[in-house]
Amino acid sequence: MVKPATHPAADRRSRLAVIDCDIHNALPSETALLPYLPARWRRQYELFGLRGRQGAYYPRMVPHAARTDAWPPSGQPPGSDLEFLRGQLLDQYGIDYGILNPLIGVGGQLNLEYSAALARAVNDWQVAEWLEKEPRLRAAIVVPYEDGALGAAEVRRAGEHPGFVQVLVLSRTCEPLGRRKYWPLYEAAVERGLPIGIHFGGTGAGPITGCGWPSYYIEDHVGVAQAMQAQVVSLVCEGVFEVFPSLRVVLIEGGFAWFPALMWRLDAAWRRLKEEVPHLTRAPSEYLRTHFWLTTQPMEEPHRPRHFLDILAQVGVERLMFATDYPHWDFDDPETAFPVPLPEAVRQKILAENARALYRLP
Amino acid sequence: MVQPGLIDCDLHVTPASVEVLFPYLAPHWQEYIRESAFKGPVDFAYPKNAPLTVQPALRSQPGAVPGTTLAQVRQQALDPWGTTYAILQCDYPIQTVHNPDLAAALARAVNDWLIEEWLAKDPRLRAALVVPIQVVELAVREVERVGDHPGFVQVYLPARSEAPYGHRRYWPLYEAAVRHRLAIGIHYGGAPGHPPTPTGWPSYFLEEYVAMALVAQSQLLSLVSEGVFDRFPELKVVVLECGWSWLPAFLWRFDKDWKGLRREVPWVRQPPSAYIRAHCRFSLQPPDVPSEPRGLAQVLDHLETDDLLLFATDYPHWHFDQPAAALPAGLPAALRPKILWENAWRWYQFTGRFAPAGGEGPW
Numbered sequence: 215m216v217k218p219a220t221h222p223a224a225d226r227r228s229r230l231a232v233i234d235c236d237i238h239n240a241l242p243s244e245t246a247l248l249p250y251l252p253a254r255w256r257r258q259y260e261l262f263g264l265r266g267r268q269g270a271y272y273p274r275m276v277p278h279a280a281r282t283d284a285w286p287p288s289g290q291p292p293g294s295d296l297e298f299l300r301g302q303l304l305d306q307y308g309i310d311y312g313i314l315n316p317l318i319g320v321g322g323q324l325n326l327e328y329s330a331a332l333a334r335a336v337n338d339w340q341v342a343e344w345l346e347k348e349p350r351l352r353a354a355i356v357v358p359y360e361d362g363a364l365g366a367a368e369v370r371r372a373g374e375h376p377g378f379v380q381v382l383v384l385s386r387t388c389e390p391l392g393r394r395k396y397w398p399l400y401e402a403a404v405e406r407g408l409p410i411g412i413h414f415g416g417t418g419a420g421p422i423t424g425c426g427w428p429s430y431y432i433e434d435h436v437g438v439a440q441a442m443q444a445q446v447v448s449l450v451c452e453g454v455f456e457v458f459p460s461l462r463v464v465l466i467e468g469g470f471a472w473f474p475a476l477m478w479r480l481d482a483a484w485r486r487l488k489e490e491v492p493h494l495t496r497a498p499s500e501y502l503r504t505h506f507w508l509t510t511q512p513m514e515e516p517h518r519p520r521h522f523l524d525i526l527a528q529v530g531v532e533r534l535m536f537a538t539d540y541p542h543w544d545f546d547d548p549e550t551a552f553p554v555p556l557p558e559a560v561r562q563k564i565l566a567e568n569a570r571a572l573y574r575l576p
Numbered sequence: 577m578v579q580p581g582l583i584d585c586d587l588h589v590t591p592a593s594v595e596v597l598f599p600y601l602a603p604h605w606q607e608y609i610r611e612s613a614f615k616g617p618v619d620f621a622y623p624k625n626a627p628l629t630v631q632p633a634l635r636s637q638p639g640a641v642p643g644t645t646l647a648q649v650r651q652q653a654l655d656p657w658g659t660t661y662a663i664l665q666c667d668y669p670i671q672t673v674h675n676p677d678l679a680a681a682l683a684r685a686v687n688d689w690l691i692e693e694w695l696a697k698d699p700r701l702r703a704a705l706v707v708p709i710q711v712v713e714l715a716v717r718e719v720e721r722v723g724d725h726p727g728f729v730q731v732y733l734p735a736r737s738e739a740p741y742g743h744r745r746y747w748p749l750y751e752a753a754v755r756h757r758l759a760i761g762i763h764y765g766g767a768p769g770h771p772p773t774p775t776g777w778p779s780y781f782l783e784e785y786v787a788m789a790l791v792a793q794s795q796l797l798s799l800v801s802e803g804v805f806d807r808f809p810e811l812k813v814v815v816l817e818c819g820w821s822w823l824p825a826f827l828w829r830f831d832k833d834w835k836g837l838r839r840e841v842p843w844v845r846q847p848p849s850a851y852i853r854a855h856c857r858f859s860l861q862p863p864d865v866p867s868e869p870r871g872l873a874q875v876l877d878h879l880e881t882d883d884l885l886l887f888a889t890d891y892p893h894w895h896f897d898q899p900a901a902a903l904p905a906g907l908p909a910a911l912r913p914k915i916l917w918e919n920a921w922r923w924y925q926f927t928g929r930f931a932p933a934g935g936e937g938p939w
Contacts, residue, residue, distance in 0.1 A: 275837055389776040390783070420770040423794035424787060426739035432837040433740070433797045436830050437774065440790040444773035444783075451783045471825035475875075479786055479819055479864040486628045486894060487782045514825070515832045517849070517880065521824070524874045544836060 230558065231566040232548045233575065234312040235509045236413070236466050236537035237303065239344055239353075240278070240293035241318060250335035250342075258328055266322050267417040269427070270386075272434040276543050284541030292541035296347060303540045304350055307548050310566060311575050314344060314353040315382055315413050315466060321359045322384060322416050329358035330368060337372040345377035352573065354382035354411050362398030369402035379573045380409045380464060384416025385441040392445075392452030400458045409462040409507070409572060412445055414438040442468030443476050450480065450501045453493040462572065463506050467539060470508040471516070474528035477502050503530060507572055509537035510564060511546040519554040531560050535569040580660035580930075583920040586763075586816050586859045586888035587653055587662040589694060591616075591686070592644040600685035600692075605678065617682070619672040621734075621765030622893070623781060631894040642892035646697055653891040654700060657899060660917065661930060663729060664694060664703040665763055665816060671709050671734050672767045679708035680718065687722050695727030702929060704732035704761045712745055716752045723756030729927045730759040734766030735791045735818060742795075742802030750808045757927045762795055764788050764817035789864075792818035793826050796852055800830070803843035805851045812923065813856045817890055820858035821865050824878035827852060853881055857923050860903075860915060861890035869906030882911055886920045 241247055248256050276282065280292035284302065288295050304312060320332035336356045344351050355372045357365040369381050381403045389395060391412065403410055421427045422437055424444075442465050455461060480498035488494070494501075508529070516522050526534075538546050548565060556564075569575070591597055594616030598606050609615060622629040634642045634652060642652060654662060670682040683706050690703045705728045707715035715731075722728060731753050739745060741762065753760055765788075771777045773787045774794075792815050798804075805811060827849040834841075834848050844851075865872045876882075889902060896902050903912065924930055 275839060385775070387775055390773060390778050391775070393776075393779065418771075418774065418776050420774075420776065422774050423740060423797075424770075424772045424774060424791040425735065425737045425741070425766075425794050425798075426743075426768065426770065428740050428794070428798055428801070429743065430801045430840050432833055432841060433794070433801050435837060436797055436833050437794060439826070439829055440793055441774040443790055444775045444778075444787055447783050447786050448773075448775070448778055451778070451780050469825070469829055471828060472822060474866075475819075475822040475825060475864065476786075478821055478866055479789055479862075482862055482864050483628070483782055483785050487626065487780075487785070489627070490780050490782050512832065514828055516824070516828050516878070517831070521878050524878065525825070528871070528874070 229308050230562045232307055232309045232536065233566040233569040234303070234309050234538045234540070235464070235535045235569050236511060237312045237314050237540050238293045238542065239314045239316050239340065240291050242290045242294040247332070247335050247339060250338045251331060255328060255331040264319055265324050266319060267324065267419065270417040270422055272431040274431060279543055280541045281543055281545055296344065299540070300348065303538065309350060312351050313379060313573065314340060314351055315411060316340065316354070316356060317413070317415055318356070321356055321382070322387070323358070326358055326361040326364055329360070330364040333358050333368050334371070337368070337378070341375055341377065345375065352377055352379040352575070354378065354380045355408070356382050357399065359383040359396065359399060360388055362395050366398040366402035369399065369406060369408070373406040373408060378408070380411040382411050382413060385412050385414050385438060385445060385468065386416040386418040386422060388419040390444060390448030392448030392450070392454050397454070397457065400454060400461050404458050404461050409464050411464040411466050412442065414467040438467065439469045439472050443472060446476065446502065446506065447480065450498045451491055451494070453491070455501050455505050456493055456495060461505060464535070464572070465506060465508045466537065467509060467511060469512065469514060470510065470529055470534060471514040471525050473502065473508060473533070474525070507533055507535055507568065509535050510551065511537040511539045512544045513546050513551045513553065515553050522554050526560070531563055532568055534564045535572065536565045580917045580921060582657055582659050583887060583917045584653070584657065584659050584662040584889050585814065585886040585920055586665050586861065586890045587649070588643045588891060588893070589649060589664045589666055590643050590668045591689060592641060597682065597685040597689055600688040601681055605681050608678070617669040617672050619669050619767035621667055621669070626781060628785070628894050630892045634892050646694060650698065653889060657889065659700055661700055661702055664690060664701060665732060665761065666690060666704070666706055667734070667763060667765050669734070669765065669767060670706055674710070676708065676711045676714060679710055680714045683708045683718050684721070687718065691722070691725060691727065695725070702727055702729045704728070704730035706732045707749070709733055709737065712749055716748045719749065719752040719756060719758070723752065723758055726929050728758060729924055729929050730761040730814065733760060733762050735762050735764055735788055735795060736766030736768055736772060738768040740794055740798030742798030742800070742804050744802065747804070747807065750804060750811050754808055754810050759812040759814055759924070759927070761814045761816055762792065789819045789822050793822065796826070796856065797830065800844060800848045800851050801841050803841065805855045806843050806845065810926070811855060812926065814859065814886065815856060816859045816888070817861060819862055819864045820885060821863065821875050823858065824875070853884065857886050857919065858884050859886050859888040859890070861888045861893070861895045863904045865904050867905070872904050872906050876911070882914050883919055885915045886923065887916045
């Protein structure tokens with residue numbers, strides 16, 4: 215939906231503060247990353263391109279999965295033009311801070327060293343083209359997440375720059391994210407005081423559901439909620455929060471209405487099966503309530519608006535952080551995204567203050 | 577109005593060993609079993625001694641493993657409840673056998689065993705027939721063979737499958753099920769060979785158990801998105817032992833996405849929630865509800881209908897200690913008869929296999 219242009223300053227005074235926890239910055243062209251790659255990996259890219267796990271292609275309903283009005287006049291792809299993004303997103307909505315989560319597909323490459331080189335390049339590009347140019351932007355560190363040591367090294371390297379505020383992994387990984395192979399990532403993240411952001415996407419080592427490969431994009435898109443839940447279950451049951459008590463995890467673009475029912479199911483099963491997981495010192499729901507944050511986009515829309523209030527109370531308002539998902543088609547507008555009127559204090563928490571606290575923004 | 581009393585939609589029975597099936601297996605297969613390393617399928621859904629698998633009170637009783645003999649099921653699962661009808665679910669994992677002829681032989685044997693040693697001997701019993709879903713053509717053949725038996729009301733499918741159940745490779749099975757007036761039951765379990773989650777193999781049984789709810793969600797996504805309920809308007813599906821408190825959030829998400837993405841699946845003419853409410857039911861155990869009554873009231877309110885839940889003990893699995901705890905604490909009194917028998921009564925009427933009966937349950 216295209217909003218009519220208004221004067222940013224006037225809008226800003228009348229609006230609550232907004233922190234956008236999910237913006238997708240894109241490469242302006244296929245060759246844009248090459249200057250950031252050493253010769254050996256430039257050649258790799260030229261000859262072999264990107265090579266992830268094949269077999270998980272579900273075409274989005276629009277090119278680049280983008281809003282049709284998000285194509286900049288420059289002709290570059292949606293999300294790649296900083297000037298256009300400033301106007302259409304940051305200025306338009308008076309956004310205090312935006313968190314960039316680039317979905318360039320480098321973190322899950324089959325060739326792990328290549329994945330690491332690409333991740334370094336993406337992070338260097340983010341610094342040069344985004345963080346250094348726009349003070350309202352922060353970014354996630356892209357890492358070769360399937361190799362703990364290489365991933366940790368990039369967290370430590372890129373994490374030197376204060377513009378990086380989280381470590382990005384995708385929701386479908388080769389093993390569930392609680393497994394030990396990922397623990398070096400968490401160690402490095404905790405060292406730097408960075409949360410892990412788990413974002414919709416990626417391809418694991420098997421089908422995208424526990425019952426095989428679906429046929430349609432809608433199943434892939436709704437299915438992100440199932441992948442997120444599986445990751446949450448893994449992180450909790452593997453005792454990751456016992457080993458890393460200060461680790462915080464952000465679930466990005468996975469929805470949030472499923473969070474309470476998962477707590478109930480996990481707790482009920484744990485009460486029976488706790489001898490299998492003696493390393494857990496608390497009920498699973500307690501880990502959910504203290505270590506996880508969830509972004510709001512795509513906003514949940516219960517059939518009856520009052521049910522939204524029930525869900526907010528069950529999830530906990532402190533857990534939620536607003537996101538637009540700009541420039542994607544299922545973009546949430548901060549003015550219209552909430553399905554019910556909410557008290558201003560609640561809206562302000564979700565729109566900005568929870569994120570300001572989590573990401574330690576001014 | 578007839579008031580049956582109590583219908584238990586998920587009661588587990590299983591052959592104590594593969595030899596129990598010998599009377600129903602051809603000599604070739606008996607010889608194969610005796611001489612080879614194969615002593616029956618090995619990929620069982622529940623670890624034998626895990627606490628969830630058998631109620632503590634039953635474990636301590638001497639005698640057969642719960643669910644293996646009729647005498648014991650009567651004593652442990654039917655009589656104490658005043659059960660009017662119980663629908664037997666046999667999760668003996670014949671669907672994990674790669675050899676298609678062996679799988680078909682085992683399916684035939686399990687169904688004949690269910691008929692001879694259970695359905696013929698106790699009029700309270702009904703059952704789901706098992707099929708070698710690995711080869712749909714053979715599964716259809718088994719439905720044709722025994723699908724008219726008055727005791728079978730459902731086809732048993734394990735929740736984890738090679739492909740999601742909406743896929744058109746399975747449609748001949750649904751055509752046969754509808755023709756034989758059988759529901760389709762999607763039951764906790766299955767071992768198709770790929771991971772039980774979208775994110776790989778979890779370390780703990782606890783995780784796999786919890787993740788079965790996610791598998792059920794993927795199956796519902798598939799059934800609706802592939803247009804199964806448009807193609808088979810009479811098809812009825814029961815989701816067993818995968819929980820149901822996740823359903824409201826799932827339906828809201830699915831409906832919202834349908835609005836934006838329905839161009840790719842134009843045959844899905846109604847919001848997905850409408851299909852699921854019309855064509856699907858969910859067994860009660862495990863309920864996975866909050867412990868405080870207000871929380872339970874909210875979940876039930878979010879379901880937006882009282883018709884979806886079907887009572888089940890899920891015998892012999894351990895979800896409650898006393899019969900009185902089988903229904904969630906704080907369940908409104910008006911809902912009790914609906915869940916205990918009326919929802920299932922109405923739901924299974926289409927099979928024509930539930931004769932009127934009198935009597936009341938313990939409540």
